[in-house]
Every structure is written in C-alpha cells, then in structure tokens.
Amino acid sequence: MSRALSVFLSFLLILSLGSYLLYNGGLIDWLVKAPWFQGAALLISSIAGLGIHFGSSAIKKNPSWDQGNESLYILLFLLTWGTLSFYSYLLESLMTYGIGENDLGIGKGLTLKGSIVGLIISILIVWINYSWIAYAQFSKNTIQQLRNERNKEELQYRLLRSQLTPHFLFNSLNTASNLIATNPDQAENFIRKLAYNFKHLIKNGIQPLNSLEQELKIVENYMHLMNVRYGEKVILEKRIKPEALRQQLPALAIQLLVENALKHNVASQEHPLKITITADQDKVVVNNTITRKPEQIPSIGIGLTNLKARYNLYGNQQISIQESQACFFVNLPFIFPSIPK
Structure with a gap:
C-alpha cells in the first residue's frame, strides 16, 4: 500500500x-x-x-x-x-x-x-x-x-531420458549378441537382467525418492550387466549399516554416480576401477578410484547438475564432492520428506 x-x-x-x-x-x-x-x-x-x-x-x-x-x-x-x-x-x-x-x-x-x-x-x-x-x-x-512439483517432474523426465540412452542400449545388445554365439546360458541371463534393469529404471525413475535398499538393488542389477562387459576390471564394494536401508535418496542417485565412474575412467586389468558404497544413518558416500581418463564422451548434460538440482527441492541438504589424485568422493545426505522446500 x-x-x-x-x-x-x-x-x-x-x-x-x-x-x-x-x-x-x-x-x-x-x-x-x-x-x-x-x-x-x-x-x-x-x-x-x-x-x-x-x-x-x-x-x-x-x-x-x-x-x-x-x-x-x-x-x-x-x-x-x-x-x-x-x-x-x-x-x-x-x-x-x-x-x-x-x-x-x-x-x-x-x-x-x-x-x-x-x-x-x-x-x-x-x-x-x-x-x-x-x-x-x-x-x-x-x-x-506447484513450481517445485513441476521442477521435480522435469528433472525426473530428464533423468529417465538420460538412463535410456541409445548408446547404453547399443552396447548392451552388442554384448548380448556376442554372448549368444559364445555362451548361450550367460546370454539368456544377461538379457533377463537387461530387461529387469529397464523395467526398474522406468518404474523407479518416475518416483522422486527411493529407499537406499531399492537403490542398491538397482545398482546391483546394473553392475551385473557391467561385470559381463568388463569382468574383473570393475569392482563394486558395499559397506552398508542395516539401519540405513530404509532411508531415502533421490531416485537413481547412486546408479548415476556409478555410471559416471564408468564413463569418466578407463578400467584395465592392471588398473581396475574400484567403486565403494558406504552408508550410515546420515548419508551415503560413493567413491571410486581414478584411472586413465577416457576420450571425450558425448553428454546430454545430466549428472551431478541434475542431482544437485533435485536436492535443492528438498530443503537445505546438499551433496558434497571431494577429489584427490587417487579417488573421487560424493556424499549424498538422506532426504526426509517431512521437510520439503
């Protein structure tokens, strides 16, 4: 007035x-x-x-x-x-x-x-x-x-779109084709895991939050596919406290970090890529060893930026990133739906 x-x-x-x-x-x-x-x-x-x-x-x-x-x-x-x-x-x-x-x-x-x-x-x-x-x-x-809900839906759509890239599907089908000729039983198991992976990507990708237990199941299934491709060149290690399994995270947050580790490093028998997931009552820490960088990889802009934006919609929790000469660390605090932004 x-x-x-x-x-x-x-x-x-x-x-x-x-x-x-x-x-x-x-x-x-x-x-x-x-x-x-x-x-x-x-x-x-x-x-x-x-x-x-x-x-x-x-x-x-x-x-x-x-x-x-x-x-x-x-x-x-x-x-x-x-x-x-x-x-x-x-x-x-x-x-x-x-x-x-x-x-x-x-x-x-x-x-x-x-x-x-x-x-x-x-x-x-x-x-x-x-x-x-x-x-x-x-x-x-x-x-x-209403703005937050719209932003959540847009970020979820972009996340799901990034998970269903033709590059990943092409590599997976190429791996399945090779397995059919050399190991039919393993090929069948690989295809089932691939179908399971896509099913859960679509189902959980449209959800804003998932429990840590759900996130770990998605990562385990994804790593099964990667182990067929990379063998012992990639190692996944988990250190999870039981009381942390029911805590919640943005959907596909851990898988996104695992994918980034595979995308931005080159794994070999001499220098395997080791990914470690640890969790307590407050947060999840995903860290990976740093190996030789791969050549320039096309990106559609989804990754840590998307993850940070989704965290901003749930209050003051923020992810923290640390990098040393040997390792790359990302801390993901748990989200409590009772304090949305």
Whole structure:
C-alpha cells in the first residue's frame, strides 16, 4: 500500500468516526455555526489520523509482520483502539468546552460511544489485515509448491531420458549378441537382467525418492550387466549399516554416480576401477578410484547438475564432492520428506 493511500485511509477512518459521533450527539448543526471549533476538530482529527498512519506503518515494517506474528497484530489492535478512544475523548472535551455548561445533555457520552465503535473497527481492521496476510502467504506457498512439483517432474523426465540412452542400449545388445554365439546360458541371463534393469529404471525413475535398499538393488542389477562387459576390471564394494536401508535418496542417485565412474575412467586389468558404497544413518558416500581418463564422451548434460538440482527441492541438504589424485568422493545426505522446500 502506498504512503499516500495509507494517510488517506487513516484520515477517512478518523473523519468517519468523528462524523458519526457528532451526528449521533446532535452536534452537526452547532458545529456548522462555530468555525473556530471546526478548525479545532479538524486539527485533532489530523493528529489522530497521522498517529494511526505512522504507528501502523512502523508495525508493518517489522520483518515478522508477513509471517503472521500475533504480537504485532495485538499491537496494531491496541494502537487503533487506543487512538480512536482518545480521539473520542478529545472530541467530547472540545464539544463540552464549546457548548458550555448550560446544555449538559448535548455532546455527552461521545467517549463511551467512540470506544465501543472503535473496538469494533479495530477488530475489523486486524481481522482484515490478518486474513490478507494469511491469504497472501497461502497463495505464495501454493505457487511455490506447484513450481517445485513441476521442477521435480522435469528433472525426473530428464533423468529417465538420460538412463535410456541409445548408446547404453547399443552396447548392451552388442554384448548380448556376442554372448549368444559364445555362451548361450550367460546370454539368456544377461538379457533377463537387461530387461529387469529397464523395467526398474522406468518404474523407479518416475518416483522422486527411493529407499537406499531399492537403490542398491538397482545398482546391483546394473553392475551385473557391467561385470559381463568388463569382468574383473570393475569392482563394486558395499559397506552398508542395516539401519540405513530404509532411508531415502533421490531416485537413481547412486546408479548415476556409478555410471559416471564408468564413463569418466578407463578400467584395465592392471588398473581396475574400484567403486565403494558406504552408508550410515546420515548419508551415503560413493567413491571410486581414478584411472586413465577416457576420450571425450558425448553428454546430454545430466549428472551431478541434475542431482544437485533435485536436492535443492528438498530443503537445505546438499551433496558434497571431494577429489584427490587417487579417488573421487560424493556424499549424498538422506532426504526426509517431512521437510520439503
């Protein structure tokens, strides 16, 4: 609300109350014939209006006003009611002084009437302000929630799209083709694992969160496919505390890190790629040894950036990345759905 509008509404409130009290007390005709008292009434009305304006402005500048601080609403109520009651007292005193002692029945009771009307007006003002702030906060939270849900769906779509790349499918089918000619039994098992992998990618990829137990099953199935291709060149080691299995992570987070380790390193018999997954009650740590870097690999921009963005939607938890000459570490804190952003 602009300052000019606030001043105007404050004056309008005071003048409306003053007009009601004067009309109700039968003082309108007398006041019209008394110019000096008109100026005095206008003066005290102006002072009361400025008091309400500056007082309410100071209260609403408090940072906790928009958060619905109850003490500030009580203070606004007391300010409004006190100002209106005091204004009614001044108006009654002015009328009594102007009329004199001969007409004691005229102009009496303005303070009491003004206090009662001021009480009702103050309650209405506080209720309107509180309702407006509550509605604005509700609208803001609703819009933010809708944006977060949209961002989650977009990130999930991009994640799922990255998992279903033609490059991975081509390599897997090529491996299966070679196995059919050399080891039919292993080829059948490989194809079943490949189908299981795609099934769970689609099923779990559309979920925002998975339990650590589900994530480990997906990684184990994925590593079975990789072991057929790489053999002992790739080693997966797990150190998981049982109480951590029910904790939740963004869907496919661990598999994404395992894939990155395979994508950005070259495994060999002399320098095998070792991937270690450890978990306690607070976090999961995925680390891998660093071997010779592969040649430039095409990327569609999904990876740690996607993972960081998904973490941002669930509060203040952040992944941390550390790298040494020999190892690459990523810490994934568990996510608790009770504290979404």
